[in-house]
Amino acid sequence: MANKRMRKLIQNSQRRSTREDSSNRGVDHENESQDTTSHSPLELQNEEVNEQDENEIMPSSQAQKRKRGKTIMRDIHALHPDHMLVVKFNERGQPYGDLQPTLANYIGTIARNGVVLPLSFLDWRKMPTNCLNDAWKLVTARFCISNCHRRVIMQMMGAAWRRWRTEVKATSYDSNTPLEELVAIQPIPHGLTLQTWEILCNYWKSTEKTSKINRENANKKKGTHAQGHTNIPSLEYKFSQENGRKPSRIEIQQLSRRSRKKGGAPIDDEAIRIENLLKETVDRHLQDKPEGTQPIEVHEETFREVFGPEHSGRVRCLGAGALPSQVFPELCKRSSMYWQDYHSNSDMTDKFKEMGEKIKDMELREAQRQMEIEQMKRQMKENDQFQNFARVMLSMMSGSAGGSHGPESLPTQMAAMLTNIMQ
Known part of the structure; x- marks a missing residue:
């Protein structure tokens, strides 16, 4: 089952x-899985959010289909x-x-x-x-x-x-409309509370200049991923199953920017320009290499030359989550020892458990050592008190104890020494 x-x-x-990749994207509802209900x-x-979104997206004309x-x-x-x-x-x-x-x-x-x-x-x-x-x-x-x-x-x-x-x-949200009028025109969206909606509106109002700069930077972004829900690691896996090797970043860039509806053609003119530039750079690098060198051997060098240095903490064309210390361990000496065994999760878990057990053992040994030190101190103190008692007894036997008062003061001194020993 x-x-x-x-x-x-x-x-x-x-x-x-x-x-999602078909021409009538998002229209077919009959194939949705709705045979179970959760509460x-x-x-x-x-x-609730879904129903509100559907109510907000109303068709402007009868010819427009409901999303x-x-x-x-x-x-x-x-x-x-x-x-x-x-x-x-x-x-x-x-x-x-x-x-x-x-x-x-x-x-x-x-x-x-x-x-x-x-x-x-x-x-x-x-x-x-x-x-x-x-x-x-x-x-x-x-x-x-x-x-x-x-x-x-x-x-x-x-x-x-x-x-x-x-x-x-x-x-x-509308930056040109005051918050009071905005709430009066339409209800608070997406089930948000009034307090949360006010916090968001005030924040957006105070960051209008920054938002404008972010929109301008987003419009400059190039290299759109065109494979829908299929992420780059899935494209890598499919390529390795078909070709018996992992794809280079140039091959990943080409796979992720091709349209299925256009028969695998590049999605736009920018993708065509980048592919032509990469091909020319690969051919130029092959001219400087010995005869028989495969194009795949110069792909990484070509990719770095065309796209420039990597951004801090990121790696291009490998999807979200890829770190330079994982992809280029030889360039990240501090973390190369950590990431070389990243794929073996069970080994890492065992190592962490072993380290935790060692730390616990060290703490137990330290506690035992402290107890031994305290015990030794008590023994030394008791030995000093016994030595004082012995000196008093010897003085009594020699007749010199008691000072100027003579032997009659010995019981008082012995009682005091015994009290200190008992404490």
Whole structure:
């Protein structure tokens, strides 16, 4: 039963990707999986947001078709805890395969939930730890994912949360309209509270100049990914299965910027220009190499020459989550020893457990050593007191004890010494 349901989820995921790439994208509703119903708080919140989005997107004319709302992922929310989905991760910790789009869509439903991840926190980096932990628990309740992949999952969730906030601003906020009039014209969008909506509007009002600069920079962006829900690690995996080797970054750039509707042709003139420039640079590098050198051997050198140095903490054409220390370990000496065994998650877990046990043993040994030191101090103190007592007894025997008062003062001195010993 579990395998049958997982196959159905994979088919639904593939069907969604096919609809996105077809000409009548987003119109076919009959193939959606709606045979189960969930009553979890997260899904109920997403259903309210979905219904509100559908009500807000009203056709301007009868000829315009009504668009579908946000993805709810009822089939995933209705999964039994024993039927968790297993997502594949590559050596860089990025998800890929047939269930990758399903995971991405499910993360989107969590990011759009104002109860789990509130929009009142204006920066994802300031999101409280308890909210992030709750979101992570929702993901691991439906997908079998190790803790070592939390960084990538949280990065995907943060990107989806920022897209959601941008969409709220684009559909419901008007910088030219005061907040009082804006609330009077239309209700507060997407189920937000009045306090959260006021915080967002005031924040957007104070950052209009920065937002304008960000829009201008976004318009300068080149190299749009054109494969829909299929991410770059999935393209890498498919290429390696067909060709028996991993693709170079030039090949990934070409795969991700080709249109299926155009028969695999580049999506725009910019993609054509980049491909021609890369081909010319590859041919020029091959002229300086010995005869018989394959083009794939100069692809990395060509890519760096055409696109320039990498941005800090990122690697081009490998998707979100790829770090320079993973891709170029020889250039990152500090982290090369860490990332060389990244793919073996079980080994890393065993190493962490072993380190934790060693730390506990060291703490126990330190505690025992402190106890021994205290015991030695007490013994030394008792020895000093016994030595004083012995000296008093010797003085008494020699007749010199008691000072000027003579032997009659000995009982008092002995009583005092015995009291100190008992203490």
